[in-house]
Amino acid sequence: MGFEKFGVVSFTSDAKVAPLVDYLEKGKVMMTKCQQCGKAFFPPKADCPRCVSSNVEWLEISSIGTLLAFTVVNYGPSGFENDTPYTLGIAEFEEGVKVLGRVSKAISPEDVKVGMRVKLAPLKLANEQIIYEMQRS
Amino acid sequence: MQEVAIVGAGQSVFSRNCGMSIRELCFEAYKEAIEGLNLSHKEIDASIICSAPEYDKQRTPAALISEYLELTPKPTFYIESICSSSSTGLRVAWSLIKSGLHQVIAVIGFQKMSELTSREAAERMGRGDDIMFGSPLGITMPAGYAMYAHAHMAKYGTTEEDLALIRVKNSNYGAMNPKATYRKALSLEEILTSDVICSPLKKYDCCANADGSSCLLIASAEKAKKITSKPVWIMGIGMGTSELNMSARESLTSLNCAREAARQAYQMADLGPEDIDVAEVHDCFTIAELLAYEDLRFAQPGEGVRLIRDKQTYVGGKIPVNTDGGLLSKGHPIGATGGSQIRTIVRQLRGEAGETQVENTQIGLIHNVGGVGTYANVTILGR
Numbered sequence: 195m196g197f198e199k200f201g202v203v204s205f206t207s208d209a210k211v212a213p214l215v216d217y218l219e220k221g222k223v224m225m226t227k228c229q230q231c232g233k234a235f236f237p238p239k240a241d242c243p244r245c246v247s248s249n250v251e252w253l254e255i256s257s258i259g260t261l262l263a264f265t266v267v268n269y270g271p272s273g274f275e276n277d278t279p280y281t282l283g284i285a286e287f288e289e290g291v292k293v294l295g296r297v298s299k300a301i302s303p304e305d306v307k308v309g310m311r312v313k314l315a316p317l318k319l320a321n322e323q324i325i326y327e328m329q330r331s
Numbered sequence: 332m333q334e335v336a337i338v339g340a341g342q343s344v345f346s347r348n349c350g351m352s353i354r355e356l357c358f359e360a361y362k363e364a365i366e367g368l369n370l371s372h373k374e375i376d377a378s379i380i381c382s383a384p385e386y387d388k389q390r391t392p393a394a395l396i397s398e399y400l401e402l403t404p405k406p407t408f409y410i411e412s413i414c415s416s417s418s419t420g421l422r423v424a425w426s427l428i429k430s431g432l433h434q435v436i437a438v439i440g441f442q443k444m445s446e447l448t449s450r451e452a453a454e455r456m457g458r459g460d461d462i463m464f465g466s467p468l469g470i471t472m473p474a475g476y477a478m479y480a481h482a483h484m485a486k487y488g489t490t491e492e493d494l495a496l497i498r499v500k501n502s503n504y505g506a507m508n509p510k511a512t513y514r515k516a517l518s519l520e521e522i523l524t525s526d527v528i529c530s531p532l533k534k535y536d537c538c539a540n541a542d543g544s545s546c547l548l549i550a551s552a553e554k555a556k557k558i559t560s561k562p563v564w565i566m567g568i569g570m571g572t573s574e575l576n577m578s579a580r581e582s583l584t585s586l587n588c589a590r591e592a593a594r595q596a597y598q599m600a601d602l603g604p605e606d607i608d609v610a611e612v613h614d615c616f617t618i619a620e621l622l623a624y625e626d627l628r629f630a631q632p633g634e635g636v637r638l639i640r641d642k643q644t645y646v647g648g649k650i651p652v653n654t655d656g657g658l659l660s661k662g663h664p665i666g667a668t669g670g671s672q673i674r675t676i677v678r679q680l681r682g683e684a685g686e687t688q689v690e691n692t693q694i695g696l697i698h699n700v701g702g703v704g705t706y707a708n709v710t711i712l713g714r
């Protein structure tokens with residue numbers, strides 16, 4: 195339990211990485227990192243398959259990232275009918291991870307550009323669900 | 332001499348609503364594949380049935396199709412890699428024949444997308460990505476490819492017009508394909524002014540769902556020569572996989588799975604991109620065809636646009652691509668698509684491609700991708 199609070203629409207409740215949601219509630223977007231080999235994981239993994247170890251720690255993604263790709267979605271799937279248009283993007287952060295996420299609706303779609311600098315922040319939704327978004331840094 | 336051949340290749344008409352059951356739909360492709368061959372259904376040692384199960388009403392369709400075609404009591408089973416399912420089916424058939432376990436195998440792909448209501452289709456569309464970290468944010472197939480498009484445009488200066496030129500080409504050939512869902516040549520203007528689905532991709536940058544089936548009959552060398560005078564030989568096969576979640580991928584301007592599949596297939600065939608006379612590539616979106624030019628090494632990274640701007644991927648050009656109109660014209664019945672692409676190359680190699688025939692084809696290539704660049708099969712055929 196716990197992970198069902200993540201997402202505009204949720205499909206998963208049980209996950210060892212459910213602490214992601216607790217951290218989002220506290221204002222932090224977190225990744226995991228293997229304590230043995232130092233590999234950073236986003237989406238967070240509870241396990242490092244290289245080391246065959248579950249010894250991972252949670253760390254905040256606090257750096258300023260660079261947007262690598264984006265799209266303005268005009269037609270969404272089930273559950274997103276009232277959400278369109280929304281912008282999705284993938285950004286790369288100094289912590290060594292890329293993040294797929296929503297681009298803040300505070301940035302107008304025509305201002306979104308590959309190469310723009312972004313930071314991550316939690317976003318509480320009207321239905322009490324929580325996600326993270328990319329904001330202008 | 333190669334050891335495994337395609338002896339027959341067929342497909343149904345692809346359409347928005349086929350008006351028949353899935354078993355009847357599969358018969359259409361089987362009929363075209365087996366007609367004219369010196370082969371009885373009793374000589375088919377096994378069948379491999381390919382579709383994407385999330386779009387099927389029928390659970391475990393393999394036995395049903397086998398029953399309808401009277402292929403029982405021989406083995407049948409199901410193979411899935413979404414849009415690349417029937418090419419993966421071919422891969423499995425190749426290895427079963429190569430091992431000596433079987434002599435003749437039918438690979439049948441199908442999808443009846445019209446069995447789903449638009450609400451059901453939207454629900455499945457919403458679960459096509461990583462259901463923990465992708466789908467909850469509203470990512471879809473067009474959204475995924477649209478992000479590749481923007482990344483490619485930013486890195487290399489590719490334009491929306493370049494992408495539209497790919498649809499112009501494919502719609503031109505689609506108009507000549509009696510089995511295509513969309514048989515109308517589109518102008519650059521019509522494509523560029525169509526409704527934006529996921530920026531920068533517009534309606535005409537995207538393929539549409541369709542109903543359809545495909546069938547490939549695969550045989551050992553010894554059997555193949557008895558079955559047909561025109562066997563088409565499997566010279567190289569390759570398959571690769573990328574991370575399902577796009578944020579875990581190394582590149583957003585190239586499909587890693589396709590590069591890996593191409594590397595394997597060229598290596599097995601001991602051929603390179605310069606040896607390919609004609610190709611079918613997975614153009615579920617216009618950007619996907621452009622990425623294929625580069626991933627298959629028909630062009631250097633970032634230079635794929637030159638091939639379409641200079642019409643080098645038209646019949647008569649350096650490397651004709653999607654002479655059947657591609658998925659963009661034919662429509663995309665998920666499980667049937669790979670078999671349909673392979674059928675087109677088989678017809679090209681046999682000199683049966685009619686008004687889209689490429690002259691003196693010796694070697695053809697098929698690039699069939701599943702998902703947003705998640706699975707890729709590359710197959711090289713020769714005559």
Ligand SMILES: [Zn+2]
Nearest residue numbers: 228231242245
């Ligand atoms: Zn490790």
